[in-house]
Amino acid sequence: MINTKLPKLWYGGDYNPEQWDEEIWKEDDRLFKLAGIDVATVNVFSWALNQPNEDTYHFAWLDETIDRLYRNGVYVCLATSTGAHPAWMARKYPDILRVDYEGRKRKFGGRHNSCPNSPTYRKYAKRMAGRLAERYKDHPAVLIWHVSNEYGGYCYCDNCAAAFRAWLREQYGSLDALNKAWNTRFWSHHFYDWEDIVVPNALSEEWGGSRTNFQGISLDYRRFQSDSLLECYKLERDELKRFTPDIPVTTNLMGFYPELDYFKWAKEMDVVSWDNYPSLETPFSQTAMTHALMRGLKNGQPFMLMEQTPSVQNWQPYNSAKRPGVMRLWSYQAVAHGADTVMFFQLRRSIGACEKYHGAVIEHVGHEHTRVFRECAELGKELQLLGDRLLDARSDAKVAIIFDWENRWGIELSSGPSVALNYVEEVHKYYDALHRLHIQTDMIGVEEHLERYEVVIAPVMYMVKPGFAERVEVFVSRGGTFVTTFFSGIVNEHDLVTLGGYPGKLRKVTGIWAEEIDALFPDRHNQMVMRSPRGHLEGSYNCGILCDVIHAEGAEVVAEYGSDYYRGMPSLTVNRFGKGKAWYVASSPEARFLQDLMRTICDEHGIEAVLNAPCGVETVRRVKDGQEVTFVLNHTAESAAVPLGDAVYIDLLTGREQQVTCEVPAHGVRILQKLSVH
């Protein structure tokens, strides 16, 4: 449980009373109660208000706010306000301003605007965290600390450059090691002095954001910047812990955000929290996968849904309203995948600046007679009803997909073989196939224990870091099924190619050699032709993007290419290795193939669907103290009938028994607890 003070699914969100006056606060109190809100995230962007100059701090408004909320039955998620620095600080201490990718010194503006290696930023951010912790350490309203906000963005200033060199020294020990890791004999890049190293951006080694001449330095800069921001987080966290060792600390993450290695971050967080902003056109399996990733960051521990909009966003190209029921549906989707909170950005809409068209529980009209408020209030009641029944429940998946930020960076920075290759999309193809089959699936990091799973999938495992291949071998030899794909096993952690034939360190377990990698133009395809039917796999499937031209070296050839000069050569192989199997999918196949492959593999392991729901209905299971709770989420605009098999369930939301078939209305939700098998 995140904090035992509030033993239920927390309900609330970001709240900025400092933008309003007393009269509005009274209305807030009334409306929060109407909506069943019990947690408010406060103080997110109040640094300038809290600290008008170097030595003055004003917290009276915050004292009053927290007291008022608490009196009204609302706890607080207390932010440290360091997500955007004050204007006066930027003018007096320009080191706090970032230098951007183009090498331009920025001026005051925006948010997430502080250089992570700025002495000024670190000094005042740390001090602010300390002041807040000291002041509110005993306040009964405080549930959790929320450090800064949506950390992100890179800086390329001279302070960062110096810190980068120090970081490199720490990593490599010697210039010799660095020169080797970066392969600097290429293009006359040998460094004789640490000072010769400059930051890689549009003025030096990179262009277009992710194009680079030297993958080594660019990869390390991503690691370094992720670490630099993490240092800022840790600085505040340590200061908070100094005063309040028992109050949990988090910062809100952003799903598949590309710039930070969240697996590394999650180690420093008591609980993961994240902001979920799908658009009307985001596939719901994409959202599901992202929840699974956030859950996977801390080995399956429940997370916080820190932000979602009750209605519309403002920063998307077309900010469509969430259709009736969809806010509730997506809230429960989060809970189904491991969220123990449902929180919004924002509780009341602001009247000025760029987020005024971002939806809120309380709209500009100011009263409760809106569709959005009514839906929020209804959900609030349901969550009160559910109480603590779902808290701390876990996934019981037997299938896991590996995701790794460093692998992602390696692929994105790669010059060749194809601009069409998108790591996250390839991962999603596998997740989506399992999701459509209603197979419970975890997203895990590359350092995770594989033993708890029966099937582990590592799509485009381009970068194989020390120990990974060995752990896969142990996993497979003990009976697990491992699936990997084209363009895997190519490089080590420095993006240096593993010599001796692709897929490098994965060659032994997969039993194949990839001689060539052919990139297909977007309008071209090859085929994966089954040599004979196998499980659900049969006939021919389209594939594209990249085609590894492989040779089986021990592995069985299950499918071959259907055309081009490598027609007849293997496109799908499986290698028996100890008691298990390792599959190699040599190209990027169509969705139908992946569903057939995943069904075949799951069948072999006896892994079953959560429920055999029709297309468009998602089914997810959480388990708490041995008790299974099954979420049935209808993402379609039509009602759906889901066969329940032999079991009898009770719907936790209605208290009604469900058996044989469960009817779920359009955009509706059922939360089924198994009673018995009849």
Added chain:
Amino acid sequence: MINTKLPKLWYGGDYNPEQWDEEIWKEDDRLFKLAGIDVATVNVFSWALNQPNEDTYHFAWLDETIDRLYRNGVYVCLATSTGAHPAWMARKYPDILRVDYEGRKRKFGGRHNSCPNSPTYRKYAKRMAGRLAERYKDHPAVLIWHVSNEYGGYCYCDNCAAAFRAWLREQYGSLDALNKAWNTRFWSHHFYDWEDIVVPNALSEEWGGSRTNFQGISLDYRRFQSDSLLECYKLERDELKRFTPDIPVTTNLMGFYPELDYFKWAKEMDVVSWDNYPSLETPFSQTAMTHALMRGLKNGQPFMLMEQTPSVQNWQPYNSAKRPGVMRLWSYQAVAHGADTVMFFQLRRSIGACEKYHGAVIEHVGHEHTRVFRECAELGKELQLLGDRLLDARSDAKVAIIFDWENRWGIELSSGPSVALNYVEEVHKYYDALHRLHIQTDMIGVEEHLERYEVVIAPVMYMVKPGFAERVEVFVSRGGTFVTTFFSGIVNEHDLVTLGGYPGKLRKVTGIWAEEIDALFPDRHNQMVMRSPRGHLEGSYNCGILCDVIHAEGAEVVAEYGSDYYRGMPSLTVNRFGKGKAWYVASSPEARFLQDLMRTICDEHGIEAVLNAPCGVETVRRVKDGQEVTFVLNHTAESAAVPLGDAVYIDLLTGREQQVTCEVPAHGVRILQKLSVH
């Protein structure tokens, strides 16, 4: 009349004899006479020539030029030459160079290149205007002053930053007021010192030209830059007026140019002039609307067509030639909408630099035996024939559309709800509907008196400035019809939302409440379904971009949405208010709807078509001393027959009587003066 010295439609254009030698000048004299040219705009880009250093001025060439032209029967529109500074000035006084949106200090180059807050620029531009005024104040050739050229572009230098702070102090009085207006409690932006404010550009608050984190500062910066350039204009104008109080002063505007608030500018100009450069694919109603806007800048006062090309442009992607007759057709279109001059850029084509492929009366071949020259000469003759008959004639429109630059900035700077929303396009949809119905329509500013109209349309009146709603209420209560649309009444003049329900201050007159604003993806549509036929409105129409989800609160529901979750809710309402009506069009409808709506409303007011001309034929009316002149402009490549009803007309161009039906050749023009009703 602009200047009684030349009591006819002026005919001529930009002329740069300084680029040529004496022999060519003689040819110019001969050819101008052949073409019927009587006005030449001179000295537009001669600053470097006129002033080789701080203290030296050379005007001998200009003396000779003006004398020569005058001897040849050609008057001058005398420019002040400050549209581009000399290279020496840029090198010696770099403060004259702009800093661009990316924060980069520019170097010498281009034109329209001076920082409006540069002390150097202001000093020397003012002095140049004074020198010219003093020198030519008594020259009989001078018809009008032409200050600088096509003012535009913004600067972001330190001088501008300082001037911006001073401007803000002037506007707001106190930082408290500014902090409130900009809602700076959002994102920790509270300012404690005026010096903390930096200019909003790609280094601070904005990106992509019109994306911003803070609408308040970005909106004010547009106002400030528009004002800064206007200050430069006024500085020169005042200097000119000091010597020649009776010679009119203008500067050439550019239609819907986005960066300057031309309504504010027009107040400082004796006569509006503008440069008209449609492409082959510009709808002719777009050109018509722009003429109407230029006319509307000064309450319907006739304007100057300062520039158009006789044949091709050079800066468009595909610079197609104006087809035979089109130059004449578009010239008369300008006159029909209120132009009292027909002027070209340029009289003779230059041989070097970027405008050498811009068409001219005298082409590179140098003689008169070209299609272009022949057409120019024929038009010159016609204009001599027309004499002063059209001078000072006015529009008698009963319908007006409101256009407001600050509203435009507000919409463009808005983050959400949809990138598909384009204010000028929405305005054009309404203008186009009226234009196709041959309804005479004015374009007016938001501060205009509404009383002279019967129908006033304010599409996407997003920003409602103080007093506007009240003036609309008076207008409607007295019997007028007001039409407004979705996304109206949202904010005040600081882009702060008006609380209490959209459309804010327009809620009373429209009698509706807009609860939600839904943005549609580009490939999606909703429908406006008529509850019952009304006037010309019947059945169902497509709509899209944004759909306001509205409730009638007193207004009558005329049409409802046809699909999605707000199906059956109002999409078109009309509210009786006093003696008049206020319509609310809740989405952006297809063209057919707007024609049917406009016809319905005009019928109610008895507002009739100028003439019932077929599609592709434009009809426009000017009125002088009670005498109507009707322009019939055939924009098609086929001849057309226009029914004239009961009246008998005389065609001013041919002197021939026209009755029953008027035949207009392909790309042809008739200028009809009513003689009698038979």
Added chain:
Amino acid sequence: MINTKLPKLWYGGDYNPEQWDEEIWKEDDRLFKLAGIDVATVNVFSWALNQPNEDTYHFAWLDETIDRLYRNGVYVCLATSTGAHPAWMARKYPDILRVDYEGRKRKFGGRHNSCPNSPTYRKYAKRMAGRLAERYKDHPAVLIWHVSNEYGGYCYCDNCAAAFRAWLREQYGSLDALNKAWNTRFWSHHFYDWEDIVVPNALSEEWGGSRTNFQGISLDYRRFQSDSLLECYKLERDELKRFTPDIPVTTNLMGFYPELDYFKWAKEMDVVSWDNYPSLETPFSQTAMTHALMRGLKNGQPFMLMEQTPSVQNWQPYNSAKRPGVMRLWSYQAVAHGADTVMFFQLRRSIGACEKYHGAVIEHVGHEHTRVFRECAELGKELQLLGDRLLDARSDAKVAIIFDWENRWGIELSSGPSVALNYVEEVHKYYDALHRLHIQTDMIGVEEHLERYEVVIAPVMYMVKPGFAERVEVFVSRGGTFVTTFFSGIVNEHDLVTLGGYPGKLRKVTGIWAEEIDALFPDRHNQMVMRSPRGHLEGSYNCGILCDVIHAEGAEVVAEYGSDYYRGMPSLTVNRFGKGKAWYVASSPEARFLQDLMRTICDEHGIEAVLNAPCGVETVRRVKDGQEVTFVLNHTAESAAVPLGDAVYIDLLTGREQQVTCEVPAHGVRILQKLSVH
């Protein structure tokens, strides 16, 4: 012969042993022998390795490399290593770093990164060339010097600005002449001091890379930067020649690379070499044309194919593998068009940085059992077989197409008439037509002697430099056929329009006057309608992009336009001039037209196809000592039968006789030497 030490088609490529250790070197030795490799390009990017600081030079590794290679039977193409400077040099002497088009000072990174006007660069590059020349001047392995690498890119720093001003003084003598040439009276640009001139880039006169306000300065800056890099080349070359006057010197060019005037460069090179990187989708006639251009740079002298990939590239969007046989096919295509070497980038694939996915003879797997290695080894054997039989053979084309870099710059910098106009594409349309007809065609510079040809084609000869028109007149009057097109003869070498009617100086020989130039929108077309059939021309053809509206003034009208206002006016004319003819193609026609026109013209001159091969099969002829060798290159994936007529040939690759018909397998090659006519 490039160097008599190795009297055969050289075979090898770029080799970077400094990236590897001794064990790998041994494998290299073994594998090079297996592959028949006899030349290695070394030391290309070793500056940092060779020179760790100002005064220290390390060449031991290079000594060993060259010795080892030579012992193993491999000669060296010895690079000077100045294509990328060391990091220490950039830090200590920042003048070596470029300022980019945006005006930003770059930091260390990439390659081709040195400012050509940097004193530091010039000093150390020259010294490096001298040290290398002195050290290896007597080494028997050295075949040729390879200066720097792929020169390119422009710099805009202050050193360049100063050098530009000096260059301008040299060119123009006086500011008066410069002001006139640049037409600076336009837009107030008159210069009174050389120091007032700033470099034209995104901060001053240009934007978007090729858009400019002043064509004059932009054109001169391209000339100046091309000259500046050429100065760097000459500095090294002269230093090399000081020690080794008899060893040839080259630098590798890049085909139609836009930034350097290769005709000027080739004059300074002993032999042209170039890097050929077509993609899977590059038309093979485009590659053929580029080979022809490289051959034409030095009047038909054979060139070096310095680089090509044996398999894949890394920097294209989709890096497809060369299909089986294609590497050999394209190698012989190069030889067919005049290459006397077949060389790869690279011999062994690197393991780190951006080119690790660029193909190589030795792949990452490290052994010889790959498709790529096998194909390389087979080609190596064939080239040994061919020995010196093809060395120094020449083209015997009677048709030439003119290409001119300054003309290209003029067209690209032009503001108007159409962004759709692409000079290289227009040239390729003509080359492609001839290529499909199997007509041997040369690509020549604008200063070339025309007398050796019967047909000379100058597509879009926009810029006519002094003497050119006169040379065309002589050529035609003596019986030659000259073909030119729309938008020709417009400007002189300063991009100043030639007054008196287009096509200016070509008006006399073409016998026409182009009154107007109409630009067509991309979806629009006109037609070239034959007045009566003529040769292979008949009926109607589509045309577009630009349509010159022309008048025949002596020329015969062969075709007229089919639509629009210039319907019936000439679209194709031919003018008899002395004993020859000059054609004017007034628009950009479809491919079918150009084939019919070229066939018609070639028939008139009795110019015949090399062989009447079917579509997709290329035929090219080289002649040595009067002996013809015909290359038959099948670019299709099907085998093809080529009729041989009466002659009997021997296939040099198989030694087999060929008569009547020659079968060529898919992607196959025949090299036929004529034995007799049967």
